[in-house]
Amino acid sequence: MRLGLDARSLGIExxxxxxxxxxxxxxxxxxxxxxxxxxxxxxxxxxxxxQARALTGGLGGTPQSATGRTLADYRRKVRSNRRRLPKSLAQP
Structure with a gap:
């Protein structure tokens, strides 16, 4: 259930x-x-x-942990862009 909510949040963000x-x-x-x-x-x-993290086991040992960590990583990057873009639009 948690992975579904994380995926949905990533899509919205x-x-x-x-x-x-x-x-x-x-x-x-x-x-x-x-x-x-x-x-x-x-x-x-x-x-x-x-990909490098997945190949070295850095995403965890189960499909669920790998999926959760992947979603978290992408959400961090998307959140950063969401904060940056409105600020850059406000600048002349």
Whole structure:
């Protein structure tokens, strides 16, 4: 039950970050470039880090612990973006 709630929370949090990103990118120029490049890189980096942790047992010994730790890791990253994006939109 807990994993389902965590997955649902991640989906809700991610959708708000996904909604804010086009607003930042729409302005174009250097601001958009500084948003797009890290956006792509952070997804690749997150996947590679989680893969390495999974291969070395760093996500736990059960499917449930691996899933829970993976969700927690992604939620941390999404939460960080959700805090950052509204602040960057408010700046001229």
């Amino acid at each position: 991610a959708s708000s970050a996904i909604g804010l990103r086009p607003l930042r990118i729409a302005g174009g120029g250097a601001v958009a470039r500084h948003e797009i490049e890290p956006m792509v890189n952070e997804k690749v980096d997150a996947a590679l880090q989680l």
